[in-house]
Amino acid sequence: MKRHLISAADLSRDDAVLILDTAEEMARVADRPIKKLPTLRGRTVVNLFFEDSTRTRISFEAAAKRLSADVINFSAKGSSVSKGESLKDTALTLEAMGADAVVIRHHDSGAPHRLATSGWIGGSVINAGDGTHEHPTQALLDAFTMRRRLAGGEGDLNGCRITIVGDILHSRVARSNVHLLTTLGAEVTLVAPPTLVPVGVGNWPCEVSYDLDAVLAKSDAVMMLRVQRERMNAAFFPTEREYARRYGLDGDRMARMPEHAVVMHPGPMNRGMEITAEVADSPRCTAVEQVTNGVSIRMAVMYLLLGGNEPALTTSSTEENK
Amino acid sequence: MGKTLIRGAKVLGGEAQDVLIDGETIAEVGQNLQAEGAEVIEADGRILLPGLVDLHTHLREPGREDSETVLTGTKAAAVGGYTSVHAMANTFPVADTAGVVEQVWRLGKESGYCDVQPVGAVTVGLEGKKLAELGAMHDSAANVRVFSDDGKCVDDAVIMRRALEYVKAFDGVVAQHAQEPRLTEGAQMNEGIVSAELGLGGWPAVAEESIIARDVLLADHVGSRVHICHLSTAGSVEIIRWAKSRGIDVTAEVTPHHLLLTDELVRTYNPVYKVNPPLRTERDVMALREALADGTIDVVATDHAPHPHEDKDCEWGAAAMGMVGLETALSVIQHTMVDTGLLDWAQVADRMSFRPAVIGRLEGHGRPVSVGEPANLTLVDSAYRGAVDPAGFASRSRNTPYEGRELPGRVTHTFLRGRATVVDGKLA
Amino acid sequence: MDATPATPARPVLEGPDIARMLTRIAHEIVERAKGAEDVVLLGIPTRGVFLARRLAAKLEEITGRSVLVGSLDITMYRDDLRLGPARTLARTDIPGDGIEGRVVLLVDDVLFSGRTIRAALDALNDIGRPRAVQLAVLVDRGHRELPIRADYVGKNLPTSLRETVKVQLAEEDGRDAVLLGVKQTTPAGER
Numbered sequence: 001m002k003r004h005l006i007s008a009a010d011l012s013r014d015d016a017v018l019i020l021d022t023a024e025e026m027a028r029v030a031d032r033p034i035k036k037l038p039t040l041r042g043r044t045v046v047n048l049f050f051e052d053s054t055r056t057r058i059s060f061e062a063a064a065k066r067l068s069a070d071v072i073n074f075s076a077k078g079s080s081v082s083k084g085e086s087l088k089d090t091a092l093t094l095e096a097m098g099a100d101a102v103v104i105r106h107h108d109s110g111a112p113h114r115l116a117t118s119g120w121i122g123g124s125v126i127n128a129g130d131g132t133h134e135h136p137t138q139a140l141l142d143a144f145t146m147r148r149r150l151a152g153g154e155g156d157l158n159g160c161r162i163t164i165v166g167d168i169l170h171s172r173v174a175r176s177n178v179h180l181l182t183t184l185g186a187e188v189t190l191v192a193p194p195t196l197v198p199v200g201v202g203n204w205p206c207e208v209s210y211d212l213d214a215v216l217a218k219s220d221a222v223m224m225l226r227v228q229r230e231r232m233n234a235a236f237f238p239t240e241r242e243y244a245r246r247y248g249l250d251g252d253r254m255a256r257m258p259e260h261a262v263v264m265h266p267g268p269m270n271r272g273m274e275i276t277a278e279v280a281d282s283p284r285c286t287a288v289e290q291v292t293n294g295v296s297i298r299m300a301v302m303y304l305l306l307g308g309n310e311p312a313l314t315t316s317s318t319e320e321n322k
Numbered sequence: 323m324g325k326t327l328i329r330g331a332k333v334l335g336g337e338a339q340d341v342l343i344d345g346e347t348i349a350e351v352g353q354n355l356q357a358e359g360a361e362v363i364e365a366d367g368r369i370l371l372p373g374l375v376d377l378h379t380h381l382r383e384p385g386r387e388d389s390e391t392v393l394t395g396t397k398a399a400a401v402g403g404y405t406s407v408h409a410m411a412n413t414f415p416v417a418d419t420a421g422v423v424e425q426v427w428r429l430g431k432e433s434g435y436c437d438v439q440p441v442g443a444v445t446v447g448l449e450g451k452k453l454a455e456l457g458a459m460h461d462s463a464a465n466v467r468v469f470s471d472d473g474k475c476v477d478d479a480v481i482m483r484r485a486l487e488y489v490k491a492f493d494g495v496v497a498q499h500a501q502e503p504r505l506t507e508g509a510q511m512n513e514g515i516v517s518a519e520l521g522l523g524g525w526p527a528v529a530e531e532s533i534i535a536r537d538v539l540l541a542d543h544v545g546s547r548v549h550i551c552h553l554s555t556a557g558s559v560e561i562i563r564w565a566k567s568r569g570i571d572v573t574a575e576v577t578p579h580h581l582l583l584t585d586e587l588v589r590t591y592n593p594v595y596k597v598n599p600p601l602r603t604e605r606d607v608m609a610l611r612e613a614l615a616d617g618t619i620d621v622v623a624t625d626h627a628p629h630p631h632e633d634k635d636c637e638w639g640a641a642a643m644g645m646v647g648l649e650t651a652l653s654v655i656q657h658t659m660v661d662t663g664l665l666d667w668a669q670v671a672d673r674m675s676f677r678p679a680v681i682g683r684l685e686g687h688g689r690p691v692s693v694g695e696p697a698n699l700t701l702v703d704s705a706y707r708g709a710v711d712p713a714g715f716a717s718r719s720r721n722t723p724y725e726g727r728e729l730p731g732r733v734t735h736t737f738l739r740g741r742a743t744v745v746d747g748k749l750a
Numbered sequence: 751m752d753a754t755p756a757t758p759a760r761p762v763l764e765g766p767d768i769a770r771m772l773t774r775i776a777h778e779i780v781e782r783a784k785g786a787e788d789v790v791l792l793g794i795p796t797r798g799v800f801l802a803r804r805l806a807a808k809l810e811e812i813t814g815r816s817v818l819v820g821s822l823d824i825t826m827y828r829d830d831l832r833l834g835p836a837r838t839l840a841r842t843d844i845p846g847d848g849i850e851g852r853v854v855l856l857v858d859d860v861l862f863s864g865r866t867i868r869a870a871l872d873a874l875n876d877i878g879r880p881r882a883v884q885l886a887v888l889v890d891r892g893h894r895e896l897p898i899r900a901d902y903v904g905k906n907l908p909t910s911l912r913e914t915v916k917v918q919l920a921e922e923d924g925r926d927a928v929l930l931g932v933k934q935t936t937p938a939g940e941r
Contacts, residue, residue, distance in 0.1 A: 018838065025823070025839040034876040039826040067826075087637050108639030109510075109521040110591030117590070118635075131639065133521030175521055199526070200518030303826070307836035 001311040004116040004125040005301055008136040008179035014314040016184055017156055020144050022300035023293070024153060029066060030296070040069035043306050046099040048090065049128070050076040050106045055267060056128050059291070060103045060137075063298035069306070072097070087111060091120035099123050101306055109133035124305045132170045138266055139176035141297040143184055145286050146221050148293075149262050158185030163215050165191040165247060166225030166274055167236075169198050173225060173266045178206050189215050193247065195236040196227075212247055216256045223264040224249050224274045240273055250276040254284065262286050325349070326742070327357045328735075331365035331701060333691050335667025338367055343697040346739040351693055363735060365701060371671045373405025373698030373736065375678040375687050377468070377497070377575055378551060378623035379648065381407070381438070383429060384422070385414025390628035390718045392429035395648070396436040398626070398717035400743040402648040403700035403733035404436055406679070406687040407626075411443040412473040418443035418454035420462035427464035435743045439682060442466040444485045444496055448474045453485060460492045467683045470497035472551055473598070475533055477503050482537060486546035493683055495573075497549040498537050500558070501599065505529035510639065512585040512600045520588060522638065525600045527555040534558050538565035538572050547571035549681055552625050554580045554599035556609035563618045573681050575623035576610050578654035579645055583607075583723055593634045593641030594723050597627070614673060615664040621678045624651045628719030646717050650710060652702060653729035660704070661730060667704075686739075701735040708732065716749060759916060759931030763905065768888065768926045771904035772801070775886055776808035778902055783853055787815070788881070790849055792822040794858040794870055795840035800921040801888060802857035820845040822856070822877075827869035844877060854880040855901075859917035861887040864898035889928055891915045 001015050011019070029035055045064040047057050057073065064071045074094070087106075094102055101124040104112045109131030116125040129135040147153055150160050162181050168174045168190050181188050188206035190197065201208055209215050216222065227247075229240060237243045249263060257263075263275075263285045271277050279285055304312040326343040333339050333351070340355035341348060350357075381395035390398075392409070399407045409426050411417035417426060423440040430438020442459035446452045448471045459466040469489060476482045476498060485496050506529045511517050513524025534550055538561065541548035553559060553574050565572045579597065584604050587595045595601060613619040627644025634641050647654075655674065659665040665673070679688025689695040709728050712720035736744035743750055763771075783789050789809075793802030799821045806819035823840040831837070856870050867885060874883060886902035891909040909915060909930070916929040 022839050025842065028842055032877055036876065037826045038872065039831065086632065086635075087640070088635055106637065108637045111637040111639070113591045114637045131521055132523075172521060175519070198518035199513050199524055200515040203515045203518070303839075304836050307826070307831055308834050309832050310835045312836035312838065 001314055003311055005136050006113050006127045007134045008139045008176040013183050018314050019140055019300050023144050023296040026299040027296040036066055038068050040067040040306055043069045043100040044098055045069045045101045046072045046074055046094050048074045048102050048104045053105055059294040060298050062295050088120055095121040103128045105129045129172050133172050134176045135172040136176045137298055138173050139180040141294040143180055144293045144297055145290050150220050156184040160186040160220045161218055162186050162221045163189045163219040164223045167196045167227045168192045169196045171225050178204050193237050219261055221262050227274050244273055248274050249279050251278040254279050325357050325360035327360040328363045328365050331370035333370045334671050335369050343740045348693055348695050348697050369667050369702040369704050371700045372675040373700050374403045374674045376404050376407040376624050377678045379407040379626045381409045389630050393433045394718040396433040397749055398648040399436040400736045401716045403652050403736050405698040405738045406437040408439045408441050410472045411441050416443050416447050418446050420458040423459050423464040423466050424462050440464045441468045441470050444469045444471045444476050450476055450478055467494045468497055472499045475499050475501040483540050486541055487544045490546055495547050495549050497551050499551050500530045500533035502529040502533050511588045512602045516585045527557050530555055531557040534561050538570050542570045550574040552577050554602050556606045559609045559613040573620040575621045576614055576619045577625045578651045581610055581658040582654055591638045593638050596641050596643050597645050598643040622674050624648050628717055629721045634721050646719050646722050649715055650724050653731045656731040657729050697737050697740040699737040703732045703734050706732040759929035761927045762930045763928035765926035772804055775902045776805055780812050788852045789855050790852045791819040791855050795821055795823050797917055797919050798858040800919045818845040824869040824873050827872045849878040849880045851881050854883045856885045859888050860915050861890040861900050864894045864896035867898050868896050
């Protein structure tokens with residue numbers, strides 16, 4: 001594995017499977033009376049959040065604490081960062097405090113990449129979501145959830161048919177999932193109104209469809225993405241009602257999915273928009289499970305990056321062009 | 323001022339000749355010239371070009387002297403072989419009045435390294451709403467003939483039409499920064515395969531092309547000439563080619579970086595590659611080279627855009643757009659156009675000196691290397707190869723995309739009206 | 751764990767020896783643990799797990815009752831994690847209702863420095879509070895670095911620090927054997 005986790009594209013199949021396998025072991029810790037491991041004792045993990053995301057932050061925080069790392073939460077709001085301090089100066093401060101890893105959430109695509117390659121800090125950088133670029137730990141926890149539900153909790157996702165529905169254009173979750181799921185052997189189909197599919201998507205290793213109903217029956221998992229209501233104002237779609245009608249998942253549509261198929265959502269959900277309450281609350285919806293699995297995945301990532309004097313060794317079979 | 327004899331220089335890349343400078347003018351051109359008391363420069367087969375003319379330079383003064391001043395910018399220009407630069411209007415305050423353009427013009431005079439021809443803003447404050455006093459700027463000591471809101475597009479079709487018409491009165495030209503604003507809200511890089519992967523806001527080619535298409539049609543309709551700044555797409559080339567074939571009076575420029583760099587470089591998220599218009603694809607680069615070679619694109623303009631270190635030493639989204647270019651322009655052109663066989667040196671002189679001077683209606687620049695002409699000259703060692711080292715730049719800023727890159731060619735001497743501003747590659 | 755032997759390792763114990771030793775240990779357990787009713791066998795991956803399963807089978811044979819057997823991965827409790835790349839985890843599988851109030855019998859292949867067992871005791875501590883913890887090993891090769899001893903030993907094998915001891919089990923290695931070899935270099939106190 002590389003020293004940083006910036007993009008799901010950086011993970012080889014073996015890296016990804018190792019993370020998922022490690023997360024399975026981490027998940028067992030949650031069932032114990034003492035949900036803590038001494039493994040990262042003395043390590044410092046900084047949660048550097050330039051964007052509000054309580055859910056993601058507490059997931060990383062719980063993961064780091066279960067591994068006994070010291071956690072420093074650095075929120076840009078109300079700090080010197082909001083007063084114009086640059087990412088560089090913030091990074092130098094964290095370096096001076098001896099951060100072994102920086103978990104960064106940033107509104108700018110590429111900020112974690114910049115942090116990792118600029119020489120500002122020496123520790124590992126873990127991307128907790130950057131702009132509209134990537135959110136690799138989300139993709140890993142999604143893959144983990146799918147592997148448990150669809151592939152017996154072992155190996156990869158070879159042959160699984162995954163449909164991702166919603167605002168692909170602005171979704172870091174979609175980007176990371178396309179990379180990771182295809183690395184794991186799954187077949188990915190993106191479904192969205194054409195306005196919410198990026199120009200250049202033709203180069204992605206997946207199919208694109210504008211018709212949700214046409215792909216539902218051929219899906220082992222349907223991942224609904226959050227669609228921000230503000231997009232309506234930028235004319236990405238005419239009305240919420242029309243969006244929900246064409247691209248929302250309701251009970252009727254869910255009934256047309258194969259019996260074993262699951263519904264996923266990275267949260268937070270817009271009930272009534274991309275997903276109805278009936279679907280969200282059904283046992284086929286894994287949203288809550290995904291949150292639980294998020295902690296295990298983040299523990300696994302932190303352990304594999306920080307658990308030794310260098311990241312875990314795996315064969316690097318990533319594509320040459322990455 | 324004394325005499326200088328340049329011996330054995332290939333004038334416009336042709337046969338080796340001697341050129342004698344006497345005072346401010348070229349006194350003699352020929353073989354085996356002798357001149358008593360003249361300082362002799364052994365050109366040794368180097369290329370002698372007319373002093374280069376840049377239609378598109380940001381000197382940042384007044385207002386952003388932390389990135390560049392007229393003095394440092396003209397020094398950079400001299401090092402790059404330029405004897406005249408057009409200073410863009412997006413300063414603080416904006417060069418939208420006679421007072422500001424005269425100030426820039428005067429600072430240029432005082433610098434002594436390179437002539438500075440101020441560009442006037444088309445609209446007040448570059449806001450695209452109200453015409454600036456174009457006539458007053460023209461009538462001022464700065465004698466402005468090129469008007470541009472560069473950095474911003476004159477997107478209102480009526481304002482653009484009026485500006486095109488209005489400047490006809492004094493043979494001015496509007497230089498359009500073609501960027502449809504609504505199509506480029508939040509845009510960070512060329513929209514395409516790479517932007518889709520990187521999740522950076524896409525800057526579609528059509529945002530440039532649609533404005534160019536509109537403006538050539540407007541120019542045709544009102545019978546004005548129009549100049550298009552920094553073409554960056556293959557589609558823009560097609561439109562200009564079509565417009566010229568229809569006899570529309572349009573000229574266009576391309577920057578050296580758009581002839582060499584592509585959006586693949588953005589994968590590094592290094593803001594040194596962040597520029598407006600954005601780096602495009604290999605296909606665009608090739609179309610631009612071809613267009614510059616066949617004359618569809620008239621001139622090379624640097625769009626020299628200095629920024630202080632902190633504006634580039636940050637995350638991509640927070641970084642300023644722009645690259646310095648004066649000191650590397652000729653090397654990039656040799657690399658992309660001459661060494662590839664697309665242009666010979668005479669054509670380089672045409673694209674980088676003669677034609678820019680004609681578009682800007684400059685006097686005393688972009689003249690042939692012949693007797694009686696002003697001695698604005700640039701001597702180029704085209705055999706030189708070396709890595710770009712920004713630490714040695716004369717510019718106050720270092721935001722070059724070529725750091726460490728090996729490029730051919732080096733300006734060894736620059737003469738501004740007979741006076742050497744650069745000697746052996748160093749400022750005189 | 752052990753460096754590549756410079757000379758071919760030679761078997762000091764063969765399959766039948768190992769089977770005999772395990773049978774003996776099983777009888778000792780039944781004897782000392784009074785029928786082994788509340789015993790949970792936890793093998794330490796990788797080979798300790800196979801030994802634990804074999805021991806459990808023998809115990810079931812002797813007592814006629816089913817015996818709880820599982821595995822305990824000690825990787826995240828090791829004291830040498832920072833001396834190498836992050837290690838791959840093995841399965842921890844605590845059978846039945848856990849270890850609370852039971853006798854945990856840790857099973858490993860080789861007892862050497864004692865550090866693995868130290869880590870195992872720490873790991874157990876986070877899982878529950880057993881009534882007692884005991885240790886069974888196939889081979890005790892000496893050179894303890896911590897105050898730890900085994901309750902059940904298949905064979906005491908006097909070694910020098912230059913030597914390597916390698917246990918092979920059919921489940922993992924295709925055959926049963928204990929191999930004694932010589933290290934190419936001898937960094938003192940390794941492991």
